[in-house]
Amino acid sequence: MKALVLAGGTGSRLRPLTHTLAKQLIPLANKPVILYGIEAIVAAGIREIGVVVGATARDLRDAIGDGSRFGAQVTYLVQEEPLGLAHAVRVARDWLGADDFLMFLGDNYVASGIADLMAQYRAGPAADAWILLAKVADPTRFGIADPSDNGTVVRIEEKPAVPRSDLAVVGIYLFTPAVHEAVAAIEVSARGELEITDAVQRLIDSGRTVRGSLVSGYWKDTGTVDDLLEANNAVLEDVVRSVRGDVDAGSEVIGRVRVEEGASIVRSRVVGPSVIGADVHVRDSVVGPFTSVAEGCWITGSTVRSSVLLDGVRLDGAGPIESSLLGRHARVAGPGPGLRPQRLVLSDHSSVLLTG
Incomplete structure (x- = not known):
């Protein structure tokens, strides 16, 4: 299995700081948030990591290096424009090949890591996609999953006006190569992006199995100032x-x-x-x-x-x-x-x- 870490976004919600700094490099307790993700990936047993980069590629390369200090091998994949998460998967298509892969958004922080998710995925039952979920207070801000009683996801929608549940899709996904066909089939959304939620819904609509599981412990998407400060507080609690x-x-x-x-x-x-x-x-x-x-x-x-x-x-x-x-x-x-x-x-x- 490979891991795909996404770090090509512009960080518009953290401007003006992100005019000159990758949002994934803003530190929590003095360590860039993306490094927590890479450490979690390696701890879960994945050594081949592709990092999708954009305009801030140089700073990200300087911070991460070739991955050897983490016990990993890092390959950088250039996304010329930030056209959505599914577009990043398209960019990485040749590097990913026929491998299953973990996709991890570089500005997400998961205190407990991803070992539990990997264990569930490896133990089965089989699925073409496995998504990590978390209960949120405002479901209109996130991609929201509608799960069935048996753990499969029957619908997923990006930032719904009328949410079907309060289960947000955390920025961590496990995919088989089946996702590439789904990504190729979707169209640009009203936001002008290729949405990964649309690709996951395409998998569901085509009869593929998508499963979800709740994140264990603390999770935060650090895409806003308030969320970043909250995540910093959470990390500092363990100092x-x-x-x-x-x-x-x-x-x-x-x-x-x-x-x-x-x-x-x-x-x-x-x-x-x-x-x-x-x-x-x-x-x-x-x-x-x-x-x-x-x-x-x-x-x-x-x-x-x-x-x-x-x-x-x-x-x-x-x-x-x-x-x-x-x-x-x-x-x-x-x-x-x-x-x-x-x-x-x-x-x-x-x-x-x-x-x-």
């Missing part, structure tokens, strides 16, 4: 306390906090769960809880909580910053104490001056 950087006598590190080597904390308080990356400098500030601070950030005279800071962010007299996503080398400055709480979503190299 193990480790203080390898320097913490002076005037500082407090409270709870489950990971402080990487080269970091320094001076006259500050860091509240867990939080992660402080390598070469981060925190001075006269409060960080956390539920905050990830990536490598090389400087935080001075500021307060930040429930946020994700990417590499090289600088906060100077800013805050409180809350529920924010700050791109690489973004800078936020302010007059210090007395500011009202701010929520910011900033692209790489942004500069913001807070005045009140």
Whole structure:
């Protein structure tokens, strides 16, 4: 079996950050979300991985490499335009050959991995497609499955106005080569894309067997700022306390906090769960809880909580910053104490001056 990881989308719901950064590379607890997926794939016993890439191919190649450090072999497959998930399967058709394959959306996070799904698939009963499902509060935002009592799926619909169930299709699928015929037969949707849900429905309509199973544990599609921050919180819940950087006598590190080597904390308080990356400098500030601070950030005279800071962010007299996503080398400055709480979503190299 092979795995197909999709990372060619534009990430429009995470703009402006995704104008310069692949959405699959936005970190959860300082690790790009796509790497959690690749690790889960390898843990489930799949070693041949194709990664579908688009405009952000170079950054993705730099982050993933040839797969050897994960114990895998990675092949990059170029999708010239993001024309839908089923289009990505078309792009990968020659590489996939006659193999069964797992399709994994690169911006999805599944805490429990996919070992249970693979075990169910391998144990049978046989199916031409096996889709992972999760109960959701707003079914109109997702592809929704209508399952029968025996576990087969009788209908699947993309973002239905009147949903038949509350079972969303998680971005993880198992397919036999039968899906290629279905993908070839579907037409572009009203959204201008080739929808994988249409291909799965084509399998059902042609008499093929499609099965579904509920995800075990936590799952999140990190395609929006709120969902990404929620997933970051979930990952941080499992942080193990480790203080390898320097913490002076005037500082407090409270709870489950990971402080990487080269970091320094001076006259500050860091509240867990939080992660402080390598070469981060925190001075006269409060960080956390539920905050990830990536490598090389400087935080001075500021307060930040429930946020994700990417590499090289600088906060100077800013805050409180809350529920924010700050791109690489973004800078936020302010007059210090007395500011009202701010929520910011900033692209790489942004500069913001807070005045009140």
